[in-house]
Amino acid sequence: MAAEPDILDELHRLRARIPQLTGALAASVDGLVLAHDTPGVEPDGLAALTAASLGVAVRLADATGRGGLRELLVRGEHGYVATYAAGRTAVLTLLAQDRVNVGRLHLEGRRAGIRIGGLIESAGPTRPDFRPVIENR
Helix, strand or coil: CCCHHHHHHHHHHHHHHCCCEEEEEEEECCCCEEEEECCCCCHHHHHHHHHHHHHHHHHHHHHCCCCCCCEEEEEECCEEEEEEEECCCEEEEEEEECCCCHHHHHHHHHHHHHHHHHHHHHHCCCCCCCCCCCCCC
């Protein structure tokens, strides 16, 4: 993908803006890694788990009448995993320490998702049969 270096630059800038981030990954909604900055975390596995969790979250939002899924946040004992739309065909998954400012995480994650989505869309056409799972708003 022609946009990969630009996406990686965006991930690095995002980690610089939020020092409590421990990793960032851009992936297609079907689990293919586009770019990653995930020291200590295997990116292919993270992308696959992100795709699986999106599938469940989309079904949960639909079954409960919450509308289309916009983002996903998981809080564990040692921090957060947050996933945001990155255009129509990709997602941005962020790993953060427990002491991160969650409001800032959301603000920066949403903005970075929009920028990464633009980079992906400007890189070329996507599969015509592809339906987005989540969307930026």
